[in-house]
Amino acid sequence: MRPATLDALVERGLLILALSSIGILLLITVFIFREGGPLLFRVGIGNFLGTSWQPAEGQFGIATMVAGSAAVTVGALLLGVPLGLACAIVLAEMVSIRTRTILKPAIEVLAGIPSVVYGFIGIVVLIPWIRQNLGGAGASVLAGSIILGIMVLPTVIGISIDALQAVPKSYREGSIALGATRWQTIRRVVLPAARSGIVAAVILGMGRAVGETMAVIMVAGNSVQIPHSPLDSVRTLTANIALEMGYAAGDHRSALFATGVVLFVIIMALNATANLARGWQRRRTVIRPPISQATSADLGKTTRTIRDPEAC
Amino acid sequence: MLSDMASFRVITPRREQAIADVILWTVMAFTLSMLLFIIVFVVQRGLPGLTWEYLTQAPADGGRAGGVFPMLIGTLIVTALGVVIATPLGLGTAIYLTEYTREGRLTRLIRFGAECLAGVPSIIFGLFGFVLFVIALGFGWSILAGGLTLAFMILPTIIRTSEEAIRSVPTAYREVALSLGASKWQSVVRVVLPSALPGILTGIILGVGRSISETAAVIFTAGSSLSHRAPTSLFDGVRTLSVHFYQLAREGISDQKAYTTATVLVLAILIINVTAYVIMNRLMRRYR
Numbered sequence: 001m002r003p004a005t006l007d008a009l010v011e012r013g014l015l016i017l018a019l020s021s022i023g024i025l026l027l028i029t030v031f032i033f034r035e036g037g038p039l040l041f042r043v044g045i046g047n048f049l050g051t052s053w054q055p056a057e058g059q060f061g062i063a064t065m066v067a068g069s070a071a072v073t074v075g076a077l078l079l080g081v082p083l084g085l086a087c088a089i090v091l092a093e094m095v096s097i098r099t100r101t102i103l104k105p106a107i108e109v110l111a112g113i114p115s116v117v118y119g120f121i122g123i124v125v126l127i128p129w130i131r132q133n134l135g136g137a138g139a140s141v142l143a144g145s146i147i148l149g150i151m152v153l154p155t156v157i158g159i160s161i162d163a164l165q166a167v168p169k170s171y172r173e174g175s176i177a178l179g180a181t182r183w184q185t186i187r188r189v190v191l192p193a194a195r196s197g198i199v200a201a202v203i204l205g206m207g208r209a210v211g212e213t214m215a216v217i218m219v220a221g222n223s224v225q226i227p228h229s230p231l232d233s234v235r236t237l238t239a240n241i242a243l244e245m246g247y248a249a250g251d252h253r254s255a256l257f258a259t260g261v262v263l264f265v266i267i268m269a270l271n272a273t274a275n276l277a278r279g280w281q282r283r284r285t286v287i288r289p290p291i292s293q294a295t296s297a298d299l300g301k302t303t304r305t306i307r308d309p310e311a312c
Numbered sequence: 313m314l315s316d317m318a319s320f321r322v323i324t325p326r327r328e329q330a331i332a333d334v335i336l337w338t339v340m341a342f343t344l345s346m347l348l349f350i351i352v353f354v355v356q357r358g359l360p361g362l363t364w365e366y367l368t369q370a371p372a373d374g375g376r377a378g379g380v381f382p383m384l385i386g387t388l389i390v391t392a393l394g395v396v397i398a399t400p401l402g403l404g405t406a407i408y409l410t411e412y413t414r415e416g417r418l419t420r421l422i423r424f425g426a427e428c429l430a431g432v433p434s435i436i437f438g439l440f441g442f443v444l445f446v447i448a449l450g451f452g453w454s455i456l457a458g459g460l461t462l463a464f465m466i467l468p469t470i471i472r473t474s475e476e477a478i479r480s481v482p483t484a485y486r487e488v489a490l491s492l493g494a495s496k497w498q499s500v501v502r503v504v505l506p507s508a509l510p511g512i513l514t515g516i517i518l519g520v521g522r523s524i525s526e527t528a529a530v531i532f533t534a535g536s537s538l539s540h541r542a543p544t545s546l547f548d549g550v551r552t553l554s555v556h557f558y559q560l561a562r563e564g565i566s567d568q569k570a571y572t573t574a575t576v577l578v579l580a581i582l583i584i585n586v587t588a589y590v591i592m593n594r595l596m597r598r599y600r
Contacts, residue, residue, distance in 0.1 A: 010497045024425075031444055116574075116577075214558060218558075245442070257443075263436065
């Protein structure tokens with residue numbers, strides 16, 4: 001076969017492979033909606049969004065689970081965002097490259113630890129501590145928030161570091177040249193410039209918290225109720241699916257898939273928002289100086305253009 | 313503005329800098345110590361039970377005694393299947409994105425798809441794998457269903473790391489290959505891919521790590537029933553290590569066995585992350 005013919009064939013084959021991820025995404029959407037969607041029409045949106053979850057009696061209200069997910073997610077972000085942002089600032093702005101190459105992978109290990117191990121730590125350390133010192137059963141919104149707060153750290157830190165590093169060096173140089181201290185530069189120049197990227201980090205952390213299942217089941221208590229205090233037990237959307245999937249049948253199972261639809265829609269909305277926010281920062285911080293003053297960031301872009309295979 | 317200036321008089325910029333340094337570094341140290349605590353806490357309690365017998369014996373008495381041999385084998389096979397399916401898809405996507413197309417609407421769509429897929433929670437993958445593979449295609453709770461589900465889940469990781477690795481190969485390599493008369497595909501296969509291999513391996517290793525630690529997606533696809541023998545067919549259901557650990561921990565079957573299983577998981581993840589990182593670092597240094 002002539003190389004040119006082979007090349008054309010290869011290109012077509014690769015295109016098909018490249019479309020696989022979008023295809024899988026569509027497949028997931030179709031299957032989840034097909035299983036969960038019809039029930040929404042059959043029992044009505046009112047029933048589905050109500051507070052009564054009694055699958056045996058045809059009551060499929062998921063409002064308590066939505067409240068449960070919201071409660072642990074807000075709690076997780078209250079803990080995870082300040083911690084994560086501070087770590088990101090240290091790693092992106094305050095340490096040498098050598099220190100960063102040691103510390104950043106250490107934090108990435110946090111992301112690799114199985115969520116069941118986090119849940120287990122919650123069971124053996126956190127829950128007894130809460131029970132003894134704060135009262136209640138221990139398994140609660142608070143326990144869920146703390147465990148999820150730790151679990152969202154790698155997401156928040158990773159994306160925030162990217163956002164901070166995307167701020168052009170000239171911003172910092174300009175600020176330092178005007179006599180600002182390093183902290184003033186970070187607070188008044190770098191952070192505002194990286195704002196939408198950091199928003200993206202928070203939103204993706206939120207997605208991580210909403211979507212986490214096993215760790216939350218193990219520590220949040222799983223009672224179907226609207227929480228009134230951080231020490232109340234709650235059930236999240238994800239926990240509801242995982243807990244009852246094992247034995248559900250008929251409408252009950254469809255209701256769990258419908259819960260999955262709600263979860264899926266929430267996550268996709270969060271992803272899309274985060275994507276927008278990141279794109280926004282990219283556009284805003286691209287500065288177009290005269291060619292003689294091209295910054296290192298622009299040089300990077302030039303090499304990429306040259307690297308474009310069409311240009312070869 | 314005025315209030316800003318007033319506060320500056322009380323806290324000088326230099327002192328503000330010192331306070332910020334202390335707070336930020338304290339938070340950083342706190343986060344790292346939390347990581348260290350999790351690892352030490354689990355490994356300290358689990359390591360004594362981690363013997364050769366534990367890894368090579370079947371469980372007994374519902375997991376209260378014996379080892380984890382069938383789970384270990386099940387985990388390895390499900391993971392291997394996931395990686396074997398996801399690697400060609402991910403690598404092909406990465407090659408297409410970097411070598412065969414300009415940035416445009418199509419690449420944005422493909423990247424958007426991969427990014428969305430990366431954000432899909434594992435429980436959704438579990439539900440999806442359950443209806444498609446377990447029910448609709450009739451695989452039942454099986455290695456095949458679990459492996460396929462995991463493959464879809466780790467695909468974005470493999471795409472992202474492979475793309476990064478291929479991009480890090482200097483343009484000059486391609487130019488030389490093309491100038492010697494190689495076709496584009498020859499230059500990709502003989503020059504670009506071998507140079508990017510360490511980075512591609514990193515992606516695969518990270519995919520292995522994600523598969524091993526995954527619970528929600530495999531519990532509904534590979535199953536969770538306790539088996540005393542290793543699986544023999546792709547249609548056998550398996551309980552992976554993390555699912556086994558979940559059952560031990562949640563149902564309070566045996567704390568000692570739970571710690572030991574957690575130790576296996578944590579040590580595996582540590583080794584995997586360090587290996588992936590060392591390989592990637594070497595690649596990046598080569599072309600910097």
